[in-house]
Amino acid sequence: MKKALITGITGQDGSYLAELLLEKGYEVHGLVRRSSSFYIAADAGFCENTHLKNHENLHLHYGDLGDSSSIERVVKLVCPDEVYNLAAMSDVRVSFDIPEYTGDITGLGTVRILEAIRNNNLVGTRMYQASTSELYGKVVEMPQNEDTPFYPRSPYAVSKLYAHWMCKNYKESYGMFISSGILFNHESPRRGPNFVTRKITRGVANIAHGLQDKIYLGNIEAKRDWGYAPEYVEAMWKMLQQSEPDDFVLATGETHTVKEFLVEAFSYIGKNWEEHVEIKENLYRPAEVDVLCGDATKAKEKLKWEPKTTFKDLVKILVDADMKDVEFSVKK
Numbered sequence: 001m002k003k004a005l006i007t008g009i010t011g012q013d014g015s016y017l018a019e020l021l022l023e024k025g026y027e028v029h030g031l032v033r034r035s036s037s038f039y040i041a042a043d044a045g046f047c048e049n050t051h052l053k054n055h056e057n058l059h060l061h062y063g064d065l066g067d068s069s070s071i072e073r074v075v076k077l078v079c080p081d082e083v084y085n086l087a088a089m090s091d092v093r094v095s096f097d098i099p100e101y102t103g104d105i106t107g108l109g110t111v112r113i114l115e116a117i118r119n120n121n122l123v124g125t126r127m128y129q130a131s132t133s134e135l136y137g138k139v140v141e142m143p144q145n146e147d148t149p150f151y152p153r154s155p156y157a158v159s160k161l162y163a164h165w166m167c168k169n170y171k172e173s174y175g176m177f178i179s180s181g182i183l184f185n186h187e188s189p190r191r192g193p194n195f196v197t198r199k200i201t202r203g204v205a206n207i208a209h210g211l212q213d214k215i216y217l218g219n220i221e222a223k224r225d226w227g228y229a230p231e232y233v234e235a236m237w238k239m240l241q242q243s244e245p246d247d248f249v250l251a252t253g254e255t256h257t258v259k260e261f262l263v264e265a266f267s268y269i270g271k272n273w274e275e276h277v278e279i280k281e282n283l284y285r286p287a288e289v290d291v292l293c294g295d296a297t298k299a300k301e302k303l304k305w306e307p308k309t310t311f312k313d314l315v316k317i318l319v320d321a322d323m324k325d326v327e328f329s330v331k332k
Contacts, residue, residue, distance in 0.1 A: 001027050001057075002025070002082065003081050004028050006018060006029070006031070006086060007030075007087035008087030008130075009030030010030070011087070012191050012229050016188070017233040018030065019052060020233055022057055024237075027057045028057060029060075029080065030059070031065075031074060065088075065105050065108075065109025068112045068115070075113070075117060076120050081124065083126070088156075089102045089106050090156065091156070092134060092157070092285065094194075098155075102156055102159050103158075103159045106159035106160055106163060107158075109163075114166065114176070126177040127167070128239055129163060132183060133184040134156060137150070137151040137287075143225075143251070144293065145249055145298065154289075168180075179248070184226075184227065184294040186226070188229035188230060189318060190229070191229070196261075197226070197318060200261060205325065207271065208269040209330055211330075214276055215276055217258065222257065222258050223290065225293045226256060226261075227307045227309065231308060235299060248303065251293070252296075253295060268315075268319045
């Protein structure tokens, strides 16, 4: 039985990846932070999956990417065959407010994992690093692929760039098997409510039931490449099954504005989005990323992976899920 360690297991990608690996017969270990609020983990999409939480092959360990001793302890205890580093301070807008913390967790946290693997002499351990399309920032070409130069535009993206290049350095310096997935935006009902897609769909569901009137947003002209998260975690696993480590872009190759997302979401409840959306200047980023669109040709050719869920279907999945949640809450 293979053993996998997932950081960020309580998040969107972590919960889907845990499900996938358990289905494949893995013993799955997850790193979780202690929190005084159970809601934080539950809303991230993990704790409501009770069939996961109680699975006999799932084991959770307290730890934090800011604490090297806990990382060392868990890695030594588990001796994982595969490590998936999905944890990060991932709110791009908030990263401008807490840049030092973002750098510590998102950047140095990755190094702490690399060092724990190296110091425990786990030469056979393979690691997946969650990189991000935010690395491209102020894009220099369209679409973006693995060879496109990076131009990060936020503390989050700069921290991810540091982590990305440290993974390359450890791979080249110590012969470690490390693959990075440069993932473009991918969503699901388990996406945190602070992300714009869930902010919109939760707002739409609340508006449909008379529980809310306005959704407050920043730059709705920003263009993004949106996919469906469960499809993306399969590619993460595939990266670590290759004979050699490599980096891969995962994307749909289509770009849509936040405004387009609003139009689609509000169409399901028969309302005009302009009557319910208010733009707030304080929700703009100090440095904006105007457009992101990925070229996943390499992943299609080498991993035999490609996205299946269309943009319209993705919006419908999110709206339907939030409508169901609100209806359940109202009935209670």
